[in-house]
Structures are given as structure tokens and as C-alpha cells.
Amino acid sequence: MKKSEGADSKTNQDEYKLKDTKPELGERWPHGGQRGGSGWISSERATSTYDLVEQMFYLYVRVVKAKDLPPNPVTANVDPYVEVKVGNYKGKTRHFEKKINPEWKQVFAFSKEKIQSSVVEVHVKDKEMVARDDYIGKVTFDMHEVPTRVPPDSPLAPQWYRLEDRKGNTKVRGEIMLAVWMGTQADEAFPEAWHSDSASVHGEGVYTIRSKVYVNPKLWYLRVNVIEAQDVESQDKSQPPQVFVKARVGQQVLKTKLCPTKTTNPLWNEDLVFVVAEPFEEQLMLTVENKSTPSKDEVVGRSSLSLHQFEKRLDHRPVHSRWFNLERFGFGVLEGDKRNELKFSSRIHLRVCLEGAYHVLDESTMYISDTRPTARQLWKQPIGILEVGILSAQGLQPMKTNEGKGSTDAYCVAKYGQKWVRTRTITESLNPKWNEQYTWEVYDPCTVISLGVFDNCHLGSGSGAKVDSRIGKVRIRLSTLEMDRIYTNSYPLLVLRPAGLKKTGELQLAIRFTCLSLAHIIYLYGHPLLPKMHYLHPFTVNQLDSLRFQAMNIVAVRLGRAEPPLRKEVVEYMLDVDSHIWSMRRSKANFFRIVSLFSGVISMSKWLGEVQQWKNPVTTILVHVLFFILICYPELILPTIFLYMFLIGIWNFRSRPRHPPHMDTKLSWAEAAHPDELDEEFDTFPTSKSQDVIRMRYDRLRSVAGRIQTVVGDIATQCERFHALLSWRDPRATSLFVIFCLIAAVALYITPFKMVASVAGIFWLRHPKFRSKLPTVPSNFFRRLPSRADSML
Template identity: 70%
Template sequence: MQRPLRPDDYSLKETAPQLGGNVPGDKLTTTYDLVEQMQYLYVRVVKAKDLPAKDVTGSLDPYVEVRLGNYKGTTKHFEKKNNPEWNQVFAFSRERIQATALEVIVKDKDFIKDDFVGRVIFELNEVPKRVPPDSPLAPQWYRLEDRKGDKVNNGELMLAVWMGTQADEVFAEAWHSDAASVPSDGIANIRSKVYLTPKLWYVRVNVIEAQDLLIPDKGRYPEVYVKVSLGNQALKTRISQSKNANPMWNEDLIFVAAEPFEERLLLSVEDKVGPNKDEVLGRTMIPLQNVPRRLDYKPVPSQWYNLERHVLLEGDQKKKEVKFSSRIHLRICLDGGYHVLDESTHYSSDLRPTAKQLWKQSIGILELGILTAQGLLPMKTKDEKGTTDAYCVAKYGQKWVRTRTIIDSFTPKWNEQYTWEVYDPCTVITIGVFDNCHLHGGDKAAGTRDTRIGKVRIRLSTLETDRVYTHSYPLLVLLPSGVKKMGEVQLAVRFTCSSLLNMMYMYSQPLLPKMHYLYPFSVTQLDILRHQATQIVSMRLSRAEPPLRREVVEYMLDVDSHMWSMRKSKANFFRIMSVLSGIIAVGKWFDQICHWKNPLTTVLIHILFIILVLYPELILPTIFLYLFLIGVWYFRWRPRHPPHMDTRLSHADSAHPDELDEEFDTFPSSRPGDIVRMRYDRLRSVAGRIQTVVGDIATQGERLQNLLSWRDPRATALFVTFCLIAAIVLYVTPFRVVALLTGLYVLRHPRFRHKLPSIPLNFFRRLPARTDSML
């Protein structure tokens, strides 16, 4: 049974790893200095020549077996080939080496027992050491030996054997000894890879009008609309108000497309002839390769496109595309001046426009070292034993990286380092940890998904430049049973700024490209386009080798973050209260000043107030000086650690089980009707309170409007009369006297105060609002 977690278990912990691998005699590199160096014995098996035949038929099916102690790796075998070429690399972790010699054996694959052809033996203490940026070690020919150690007459093997680190170029493609239990068809799923998301474009289709449509039924007014499809995306225009053969729409339809453009734009003009019956009046197909690309706000020229129609031939009952006089007027372009959002609305890792011509110069480099993980929980059962095959995925900009999968380890050591160019400091890098479930026939099992272990987000603007942050981040996952800590991941992060002036200049620039402000999208359009972009990115990355699967991409992009959750609603409410707490605290402090709770402080405030009234030119300098002193004072308590997932802020540790069950429910709901009814009633209650607050705010605004609207003629007459008298008094009275008397009245002693509301407040509350006119 797992012990209850303390608040410290969810906190960030600073670590002190030996970055760069301070091993005596090692040559350190400047490009791989955010991870601990791990030593590997690399064996590159290139090819063989003049191998002797072993079968009765005189043929040979050769393969190579690399053996080091209890570890054994084999190459693929060739049929009937005496001069095979393998070019495969094997890596053995130095931590697990218990042998003193490496044995490379050439064998002949047979049905009953594989025959021995020859071998080459290396003493480990004589293996050379190689560390990048040294050039790769050149392979050499070695004469094969028999079991007694004598050189054989025929047969040579080309090999390269060296001791290196994970910074070696062959590290990602090598066969690793700790993955010996993984079958050959699962090896591709454990290798580290770098992925690039496709370049996404907005496809803007402005449907203007159509001409000379052939309406079959002349006795009715046509209800014509245009349906536009791009892949699995389909949008419709409204029904034209022109009830004739020349309808007009002038409506924009927006899609998302990815390079290289595989789908074509399909437009069909349809007539709604019945409740569930639409008749196609004509259609056309437009390849996206022929669509012009727009990089600025200038409109592209419109074009007329001929419509085609399916005609059923009498003889062979086949459909034929027939062109006729009908045509449609369109303005189509690929908008490259926008940034195609495929992430949450609250953060993004890339704010650049699609068109590369509009990119600005990079401002720095982000380096990430994915070191180790500690205390991972068993994620699945294998041979009646809990096990975890963990790998990490990091996303920033268009570049996704995936580390090597560490087989059957609760404390995996990756020690892999990656680099990104930074174009905006107000961006976020996301690191996720997953359990690989596609190693032992997982691809064949229906519905197998890689399990999420946890996620970390780091905003670059919260990092100091040129400082290496080494911390252990808690991996937290919200389950229907509550928040659960799945372990910790240790990272090393460094943000290097190439130009401090350029980075400071970025803070004065708009967050998104200017097209988002010149021609903004609606909230509904943004939600739809973001969903389309996520689906395209997920589909493209899942087609890579090894695939970055849909469940991984959707978790990294927070696909379900927009769904309703009582927990998130409460968390956002308390976030608002936390923001307003400063204003509330100032209000309480001022109320204590006015009620003379601390006479000394009140007297000092009186003196400061009188000085500012007598010398009003000191008001603004005093305010800015006060803000400056507050900022300098808070510098002592500035955050020294990057942000991390906060369970208290998310209200994940205090959520009710029913609220979590509601959050993890499918959409549409799959729960029984009585539970859905109870949750709907609870939602109505919460929404009712929100509705009341919104109504109260609207009421105060309407009362302000009705001061001069003569809605209440007596109240407006009183206010207008008061304004006239106040104008005369303020005209003849110096402003300093008015300000002084007003301030002294506000700061008056409690002996001169009344508990009843003031006259202005009573007058304001009596003003009419539009609540009387609501049903």
C-alpha cells in the first residue's frame, strides 16, 4: 500500500548531477554538456568477404552474433551469400559489462543447429576510446579464427570497435544490450528520434456568387448553398437570400492544410429541395498546388470556376462529368501570414507565421538535457511482474523529440540532449513521460495505447539566461480516483540569449502575427481550426517510423483542455480571487486607516495626503517611486526555480470523487440517466450563481447609464441639479481646497461616522435598471 503523499512530494527539487561526465581522461564536448556522460562499447559490423561454404549444397546463410558476457546481439541473416553486408551497430552499456573480452562470431543459419564459421575476439582493455567531435573510427578487416584461435584460410570480417558515449552519432540507431528481450519487430519502437511537424496553412475560401445555375424545378424558389470539403473537413455557407439562378453569398470558409498538399478542394453547389434531401447543381475540384499563397494583408484576385455535373448515361449506366454553362465566383488563397494554432489557448511553443519569409531572426538557443527518472510506478504487468518501459517526448516549435525507451526499469537513465532555436521568449516547452506498450505485440493488440506517466511545462521567459537549471520535477497524473504521483523526472535546461537587445525588443511586439489582428478569427472559428490542426499533426506524426502515436500527441497538446470540469471552474475562481486579493487587501488597509485602527499610521497618511494636495506635481512621481521600491524589495524573494505542475493551484488534491468522475466521462456522456440528471442539476445551480453575479454587474452598469437617461425623471432631475451646483462651487473654489476637504472627510475619525449607508450610495441604489423589463 502506498503511503499518503505529503505536500513536499509534489514540490520541485533541485539536483546536482555531474553534467558533462567528469571522468578522468575524458574529453568533454561543448555540445553535449547538459547530461551525464554514459559509456558504451560500440561494435559496428560492416561486412564480410570470402566466407567458406558450410552446407552440403555449397551455400551459406551467414549472420553475425556479437557476444559480451551474458549479452548477445545478432544481425539479420542473408540466404546463400558469401559476401554479405550488414552495417549494423551494437551498443553495450559499460555499467553492465562484466566480461573482459568481446566475441564477434560469424555463423551459418540452419534449420536444426547453426554452424560455426569463425570469430574475432577483442580484449576490452585494448579497445580505443572515441568522443565526438572526433571523426568516426574507420572499420578494419579482421581474419576469422576457429574455436582454437587459429586463423582460418577463408573469411574476413570488417569491424569497428570503440568505447564512446551517448553523444556518438550511431547511438540512436544502435541495438542496445538492455533491449535484448525486445523482439526484432519491436526494435524500431524503442529508438530515439526527432520529428518535424508539417507546415500548416490556413486555406481561405471566399464564396462570392454563382451564375446560370440549372434549377430542375422551375416552379419553386431554390434554396442554394455551397458545400466545401478538404479531406475530412467540410463546411457550408448559409442559404443564399437570392432566390434565383444567380445566388450570392460573399462568405468566408476557413480550413487547415498541411504540406505536402495531398487533398484537393472539393466545392459543390447544392439545392435544399426537402427536409433531408439536397440536390447537387454542380461541382468543381481545385488542387491546392494551384492556389496562390498570401503573405500579407493584400487581397488576392478572384476567379471564375466552371461547374461540372454528373450525368447518367442511358446505355451503359455510367456517370460522366459534363461541363455546362454554370460557374462559381471564388477568391481562394493560402494564408501564410497567420500562425496556425495547434496548442492550448493559454500557451504556445511557436508564435511565428506559417510563411518562412516572415520569420524574424532567432534570439537564442534552448538546450534540454533529459537525464533520469526516479520512483516510476509499474504501469503494466508482464510475466506476473509489474514493469515500466519509459520514454520521454519533448515538444517545442515544429520540432518534437523522443528519447530511447529504457526497458523494464523504474529508474531509467536517458541522458540525451536536444537543442532548439528560440524566436520568442514568451513560449513554453513541454516534456512528457510515457510507458511504451508497443514492444511485445502491442501493435497487433486492438486498442493498445501508450500510457501517460506525467508532463512538465516550462516557460522560457521565467528562466535566467545562460544559467543551467537542474531540477527533479514531479510527474503528476489526474485519475478518476484523484491526483497520483507517478515518479519524478530530472531535467537540465539552459536558455542562451544571442542578443539581449533583440529579446527585450520582442516584449514590445504583438504576441501573434499581425494578420491575427487585421483580420481576426471568431472564437468559434479558432476552436474549429485548432481542432483541425491537432488532427492533422496527430495523423502525420503517427505515420512516421517509429510512429509518435495519437494518444501521445493529444496529451502533449492538451486536446481536452476545453471540456467542462467542476475542478477547473473552482480552480479558475480561486485564481481570480487570488488576483483580486491584492485589491481587497488595499481596500481593507484603507478602511483601517479611515477608522483609525492605527492612529500613528493614520496621522502619517494625513500628512502625506496634505503634502500631495499642496504639491500635486508630486503625485505621479510618488506613485512610480513607490512601485520602484516595491519591485526592488521583492527582488530578494524572486523565484529561483522554474514553474511546475501545482496540485493546489489545480485543486487536483481536493476534488470530490464525483467531480473527477464527471471530468473523465466521455462526450457525449456514458453515465446512467440519474447521475447525468444530478450533475445537470448541479451545473444549473453553479450556472445560476454565475448568472446572478453577471446580472448584478449589469445592473450597476445600467444604473450608471440611467443617471442621465431620464428613466427616473426625479432622480435625473436631482442629479442634473447637483451637477449644476457642483460646477458652480468647483468653479469658485480652488481645487486644492476641494481635494483637501474631500480627503479629510474620507479620513475622518469614527466618532463622526454613521453606520448607515451614505447619501450617494443610497441615491445610486435607488436608480432604475432594466431588470424590471426581464421575463
């Protein structure tokens, strides 16, 4: 029985591992621009072509317009639409009412491998509400005569064709403008075309299946420094007011502390920080409120300020403060009372500015995909290009039931930096093939791209209340990729549910990270991870948590307003919105991450114990010889240590990782989690337990334990970064460190130890005037090292 369980566990581990694939990627076949990357990659840098996907051919039919259509003899008008028929596939345009010269401007794409006909028929019909639609005419094309368009050739020019009757005779009246050609998924018409892969989708659902590129909203910090106020009066003239300031931007509300003294000229000098997005739609609403009783606050003044009037702060230069008038509020009793009119009563002293937020703000700190500031003028030159070919998915699980059969309407979303991409939806397929390629500029190699697969639940009418189901997610850290190498792997899609871990399929990707400047990449490893403003005006941990939550909400709302929308549940899943929630499983996983890192120390102590016990006399004698040499020549200690690390790094080069890291179910304790722990992890917050006392204690425990979990995870991350120095997980970082070790070994060998110790001591004890607020080069290098957090589920 135990042997059988062990075999099953081994089989599951094999299923959860990364697999090599050998897709028939297209050779560097030309295309009409970077798919999904128009305006992002300049023509000089877009040296690579559409070669990371399998080439798929489509028959394109562009229906432009018609003219002089004959009216119906009974109704004396015509409601025309066009039906494009290729074998068993039919695509229809929208119909126009009472129009003899309609313009459709729609494109239909039919997959060549599914075409079972030698002709293409374009029918023009008259829409009837009661009876069968009237037939107006048709145009027929022979498949063998259809031209093939090879981008970057210009688009095929549409032509006028006379309509024919059912028997093929040319009609006297009526023409239609068409263009028919054979192309690939690199064609400009591909994203907006109606696809035969989704022929069952009609109505508004058609707009939700198209591939799209989305842009992250431009985020800013709104820093409001509330300094003081003057001439604040309360309703009770006998008591001086004790006031505070409440600031609101959209749904975000922050308050200052109560002024410690009761006075008409209160002083706070307190910072309130919000997240806002361009274009600025909200206003800064300020109210000055008096704490009249412990349970009652009265508004004594208010002001509404437009965000457009505030300065955008791009560097650390000071921002000038300004006085703003406050309007009196709530002093009148009767509607006709003149005191109820808004008029100047006092003023408030503020220092307000917009600071360039960083795109790390809307992401989990472990999976940063962009570290640039908001202001484009502060961006540096890109150091590389990331190209991702989203090929296909295999073995997806049925996510819903359609006519008694399980089905999945899958699409894939990728997020990196400011740019989100969404593939087209392949309907009713458990093995969808997208074969779409996307391109991103890379400004920092120590970033992560996230890809998620979802089931589209918004194809039919009246399904607005549904949410798109999660199928699985993949994260890839760019620094773990070798430059200019194409990775073709099949990534398991794993989802953790209350019933346990489940594999929902596999996602096949082709990835290439192209380097534009190796010197720039090497320079970045010693450069601060975030811009200078982040270190000169740092936020507290609580502020970052609050700002990140607000930023996620803003991004979800803005992307949900696109057409087709990128829905809230998709954005939240991609941004790991629930990563801070308490989980016994994650806490145990982080604890055992730390334990595994100390296994090397334990092994070293055991080895030293064996040396002490003379279990291997030869080894013990060699250790004694080395010990006496180092005692006699102490200047050899540091060179020996660095040389030893250099040799370990060279030795570990043989066992360096060959594949990008992926979700590790064993590391995440996803398989070994107890059902009760999973029930706790997927419990609502606040808990759904019935007893009020249990709910209060349970929530308090989860809140505290969530912070402990974060701290433990951070400790594990730092320890894993030490381990990454010589593990070749980041080949560039390990190369730099190994070279440094060699140089340090030689330099320390020829430099007297006393001099090195003196310089190090003087440097460590140097005066604060000679210290910089920015992190040191070793600190920057260390923070850029990868950890195993990327592989956490």
C-alpha cells in the same frame, strides 16, 4: 486525527514540489554535433557543447559486411547473421538468405557500466530453420585494446578481420568488416544503435525504442471566399434554386449559408477556412447543392481543385478572385443517358489563398511554443538557444505486468516549436537513465516547452492495439528562466485519474536558456505576439476552436506516419487536446485563482479601515500628512504612485522565484477534488449515462460550462499578468517595467500635471485615422507577461 491528516497533506505537498538536484554534468566535453539538432543550429551559434547531461561511455561495435563465407556442406548455401556478445549481453543482426557476401551495416552499443567481461566476441553463424544454427567463425577483441573515439574526430574506419574457429585458429575462408571503439552518447552512431539497455526487445519492436527527432508538419490556412455562382440549374425547372456551397478538404467539411433569394445567380460572399499541411495530399472539393425540400439536398454542380494552384499569401496584399467551372452532376437517370456525362453547366466565383498558419494553431492557447508564421522567409533572427538535458527518471510506477512482475518501458518526449524529440526507450526499469541533450532555436522568450514521459507498449509483436500510457508531463515557460544559468531540478510527474491525484515518479532535467541578443529580447516585449496577418484578418473564437482541433488531428496523423511513429495518444497528450472539456475541478480552480488575486484589494481595504479607526495613531497621522501634501501639490500624485511601484518591485526582488514554475496541485485543486467531480471530469463526451434526457441536459451543461470555464480562466490570466509586473516571475519584463516606473516618476515630476492630462486626453480622443489596427506597445508588453496558467494541472 486532524493533526495526522494535516501532516499527511504537508508530506504530499512536499512530494509535489520541485527539488534541486546536483547531477555530475559533463564539463564541456566535445561532441560530433548537436544531439537531435542537426540542421537546426548553425555551427556559429552552437557555442555550447554536450555538457548538460552525465557522461556515459558505451562500447560500440559496427558490423558492416562479410565476404567469402563458406557454404554449408549439406545445403550448399549459407544464411548468415552476426551475434555480438559482451558478457551476458547479446545483440544479433538480421539474417540474409543464401548470401555469401552479406551487408548488415548495423551498430551495437553496450553500456560500459554494465559490462562484466574483458573480451568482445563477434560470432558469424548460419541460420537454420530446424536444427541448431551452424557456427561459421568469430573475431575476438580485448577490451583493454579497444580505442576511444573523441568527437569531433572522424568516425573510426572499419577493417577486415579473418574469421577464427572456436579454438582461435584462423580460418582459411571468410572475412568480416568491423569497427570497435569506446565512445559516449554524443557519438553519431548512438541514435541508430542497438542498445544493451533494451536487449530484451526483438523483431519490429527494435524500431520503436530508438531516439528520434520529428518535424511538425508545415501548416497553412486555406481561406476560401465563396463569392457567387452563375447559371445554376435545378432538376425542377419550374422552381428557381435556393442553393448553398459545401466545401471539403480531407475530413474537414464546411458549408455556406443558404442564399436568401431563389435565383440562378446566387450571391454569398462568405469565408470558409480550413487547415492543410504540406505536402498537400488532399484536394478542395466543392459542391453546389439545392435545398429542394427541407430534408433533401440535391447536388447541382461540383468541382475538384488542387491546392497547389492557389497563391500563398505572405502579407496583407489582396488576392485576385477567379472563376471556376462546375461540372453537372446527377441529371441522368439511365447509365446510357448522355445527360449523365460530366460537362460544363455553370461556374463559381472564388477567392482562394493559402495563408501562413502559426504554430500556436495546433497548441493550447495557454502553452504556446512557437509564434512564427509558416513561411520561412517571414522568420526573424533567433534571439536565443534553449538546451535541455533529459537526464533520468526516478521512482516510476509500474505501468504493466511482465511475467508476473510490474515493469515500465519509459521514454521521454519533448516538444518546442516545430521540433519534437523522443528519447530512446529504457526497458524494464523504474529508474531509467537517458542522458540525452537536445537543442532548439528560440525566437520568442514568452513560449513554453513541454516534456512528457510515457510507457512504451509496442515492443512485442501483435501489440498494435495498445496505447502508450501517460506517466506525467512537465511544462516550463522560457521567460521565467534566467539567461545563461543551468537549472538542475527534479520535476514531479503528476497524473490525475478517476481515483484521484497520483505521483508516478520524478523527471530530472538540466536546462539552459542562452541569450544571443538582449536588445532583441527587450524589443520583443513591445512587439505583437503573433504576425501582422493575425490581427488584420482575425478569426472568431469558434473558428479558432475548430481550426485548432483540425490542426491537432493533422499533426497527430502526420507524426504517426513517421518511423518509428510518434503515436496519436502521445501527440494529443502533449498538445492538451482535452483542455477545453468541462471540468468542475478546473472551474473551481480558476474561480479561486481570481479570488486569490483580489485578496490584496481586501487587505488594502482592511488597512484603510484600520487607518480610519485610528488603531495605529502614528500611521493615521502619516496618512493625513501624505493626503494633505497630495491635495496641495496634485502634480505629485502620479510620480508618487510610480515611485511606490518602483520601490515595491525592488523590495520584491528579494523574494523572486528561484526555480522554474511547475504543476501546483493546490492551485489546480487536484487533491481537494470530490470523487464525484473526478467521475464527471473523466466521463465520456457525450456522457455514458443511460437516460436520454439526462444525457442531453448533461452534455448541454458541460458545453456551456466549458465556455464559462474558459472565460473565467482568461480573466484569471489577465489578472495574474498584472501581478507579474512586479513579482519578478519574468525577470526581464519586471526589469523593464521597474525602469519605466522610475523614468515615468522622474518625467511626471518635472512635467506639469495639466500638460500630462491634456496630452493623455488628446491621445485617447484622437481620430480613427491616426489609430493603428495593431496592438499598442503597452498591450503587447502586457500580453507577453507570464501567468500562473503554466502551473495548472
